[in-house]
Amino acid sequence: MFKRIIFTGLLFGFTVLASAQYTGVVNDDSTDTPSEFKRNYDLLLSKKGIVTTDNGFSDQTVLFDDSVYIKRLHSLPTEMELVFNPAVKAQIELYAGKRKNQVSYMLGEGKYYFPIFEQVLDKEGLPLELKYLPVIESALNPVIRSRVGASGLWQFMAATGKMYDLEVNSLVDERFDPHKSTVAAVKYLKDLYAKYNDWNLVIAAYNCGPGRVDKAISRSGGQTDYWALYPYLPKETxxxxxxxxxxxxxxxxxxxxNITPMNCPKPATMDSLIVNKTVHFQQISDVLNIPVDDIRKFNPQFKKDVIPGDYKGYTLNLPINNLTDFIKNEDAxxxxxxxxLLPHRKVAGLDVVGGAPLGASTITYRVKRGDTLARIAGTYGVTSSQIKQWNGLSSNKLSVGRRLKIYRQQQELQTNVLADNNSALSSQSDTTVLSVSGLTRTVAVPKTTxxxxxxxxxxxxxxxxxxxKASIADIKSWNNIKSNKLIAGTSLKIQKTEYVEIQEAVKLPEPQLSVVLIDSTYTADVINNYVKNIVRDESSLPLVRISPTDGDEQQERNRxxxxxxxxxxxxxxxxxxxxxxxxxxxKKDIMSWNKLxxxxxxxxxxxxILLPDRQESGTSNMGDTGVKETGSKTPLTSTL
Incomplete structure (x- = not known):
């Protein structure tokens, strides 16, 4: 009997102690659930077909005495203040009762999202319990949008998202990107903590904004405890x-x-790559046989099913087996x-008068037997519609011998023709660059850290x-690892290569090397057949010296x-x-040319790769490369 009295007294004291952790009175009637919180769960129910118990708790609902809730909250290993009061109790019993099915769903989804949140929070040194904020903000729905425009898992407004480096435009909204939005949210939370030094105030400010929290502090006479500010905060907050x-x-x-995580299947292993060309989800779906809905699910940041890689590199997320297939079939x-699927990507930038791109140069092409608009358009990197517009064609029919005007950007033409030839005039040496002009030029030299x-x-x-920002294969190669096992505490070597610009002036040997440029039609065929392999920016390439052998300089230049x-x-x-x-x-030639x-x-x-000129072969093709001889060899210019 004596033990029972002591135990009851301890529980009563513990309850009083916990209730004393906040100032101000919080009653059941003062509990205000944010309207967006309710709306998010309603959307979750309708979207996923999850059943809720509206008429009281089900038979399986399990509730506990206040003392149990207090002890459990006190036992959680966290630096955050987790008090218990009637307002908290009401929400716990709402989760455990009417909303237990939603809890089951979010536990299932959390297997996919919580590790993403934890990784970023841990990196920035923030409490891992903050991973539960998206449970309240979005019900772990990555594509949800509030009535006022807050979007994504972390419910960023567009202006706040842009402040934290999230891209928001017509095609891309990174507020819907699970990883990037988490990085932005953690930065925002870190800034709020630097301001308030109290996690409860940080959470309140995340909901209503720091301006309203500042007003509440002012109205309370300078109080900085959340529970003291409670009556002065906006009702929903x-x-x-x-x-x-x-x-x-x-x-x-x-x-x-008695709540069990719902089975919410996600791919076990995901990976990503940078896409540097514009591509439509339907292209990926049809070639790799992946449902478009799956691609959308893995990449909710792309609003119109288009990755605008021509603008800049964007991350594409796919299951690792599909990602491997993407790399193998990239050209296709x-x-x-x-x-x-991408018609608007080609017609942008047309001149209003005549439809020619601004600053473009004109190519005249004579139609040959067997030519089609699609083949000619593909050769020059334009569309059939553009060729028809430039030449006043009303149909796709072509007459043999007809001359067609084709417009191409001057910079693109020069880059396509000169990039490969310029590469041959550079040196692998860190300090030497061959330049046909003999002038100072900037050279990109790789530096690995x-x-x-x-x-x-x-x-x-x-x-x-x-x-x-590396591939799994590279990391394994750098560390001589063949298995997929990871051991906590192991240090992995990471290599990063950056290009450092060096200014150099080099005097040319006499006589100077010259480079004869091939005609534009032949260049277009080469580009069309080798579009994957041609590098257009020589600054990203190793510099290769091509020097005469055994004093036979003239023979080397001719070659x-x-x-x-x-x-x-x-x-x-x-x-x-x-x-x-x-x-x-x-193989020896390739190793020699690349100094391997x-x-x-x-x-x-x-x-x-150094290929013999088409004239040496004496045929209309070059080996098995499919590069056909077309047109006459009229140089665009005689020297660089």
Whole structure:
């Protein structure tokens, strides 16, 4: 009997102690649930078909005495203040009762989203319990939008999102990107904590904005305790912190309330790559046989099913097996129905008068037997509609011998023709650059730095690769790892290569080297057949010296004039033997041209290939490359 009295007294004292953690009286009647919180759950119910219990609690609802809630909240390992009061109790019992099915759903979704949140929070040193904010903000719905325009998991307004480097435009809204929006939200929370130094005030400010919290502090006479500010806060914000505490409780003690995580299947292993060309989801879907809805689910940041990679590089997220297929079929994906699915990408920038692109140069093309508008358009990187507009054609029929005007940007023409030839005039040396003008020029020299990443518990290969902006294969290669096992505490070597600009002036040897430029039609055919392998920006390439051998300078210059230079990007599964066979050269030549010490071809590596001029072959094609001879060899200009 004596023990029972002591135990009852301790429980009573514990309850009083917990209630004393806040100032001000909070009653059941003062509990205000934010309207957006209710709306988010209603949308969740209708979208997922989740059943709720509206007429009281079901038979399986399990509730506890206040003392149990107090003890459990007190036991959670967190630096955040998790008080218990009637407002918190009301929200806990709402989660455990009427909303237990939604809790089940969010526990299932959380298996996918919570690790993303935890990784960013841990990196910035913030409490991991903040991962439950999106439970309140969006019900873990990545594409939800509020009545006032707040969007995504973290419910950013457009202006706030842009302040934290989220891109918002007609095609892309990174507020819907789970990873990038989390990075922005964590930065915002960190800034709010630097201002208030109190996590309850931070959570309140996240809901209503720091301006309203500042007003509440002013009206309260300078109080900085959340519970002292409670009566002065906006009505909806008063319930926000109690809901957060209740969400933290139920996400940790769901089993005690007979709640089981719902099965919400997500791909076990995801990975990403940077897409640098504009591509439509339908192109990816049809070529790789992936449902468009799945691509949307993995990439909700793209509003119109278009990744505008021509503007800048964007991240594409796919299951790792689909990502491998994407890399293997990249050319086929970009070329598949591009005129049909991406028509507006080609006609932008047309002059109002005559439809010619501003600053473009004119090419005159004579129609040959067997030509079609689509083939000619593909050769010159334009659309059939543009050619028809430029030449006043009403149909797709072409007459043999007809001359067609084709407009191309002058800068693009020069880049396509000169990029490969310029590459041959550079040197692999860190300090030497050959220039046909003898003038000072800027050279990009690769500089590699090494850092180390310490593996944490819960890390995945995909997460580590994304965090360090590298591929899984590269990280394994740098660390000589073959298995997929990750051991917490292991340090992984990470290499990063940056290009440093160096100004150099080099005197040319006499006589000067000259480069004869091939005609525009032939160049277009080369580009069309080697579009994947040609590198248009020489600053991103290793610099290669092409020097005379054994004093026979004239013979070397003649050979260079009769040589075409391309760059081949190594694809998955390719070997040096296969590449050499494709271009009818030897492995030793490729190793010599690229100054390689090993005959192993690395995926993504760009290899310099020197091809014999078409005149040497004496035929209408060049080996098995499919580059056909068309037109006369009229130089655009005689020297660089």
């Amino acid at each position: 008063r319930g926000y912190v109690p809901i957060f505490i209740a969400a933290t409780y139920i996400m940790n003690y769901f089993q005690e309330h 994906i970009y070329g598949y129905k591009k005129d049909e 090494v850092s180390y990443y310490k593996v944490r518990r819960g890390d995945t290969w995909a997460g580590i690769a994304k965090k360090n 260079m004039d009769d040589t075409k230079i391309i760059y081949h990007k190594v694809k998955i599964g390719e070997t040096m033997t296969q590449i050499a066979s494709r271009y009818n050269v030897s 010490s090993s005959n192993i071809a690395k995926v993504g590596q760009r290899l310099l």
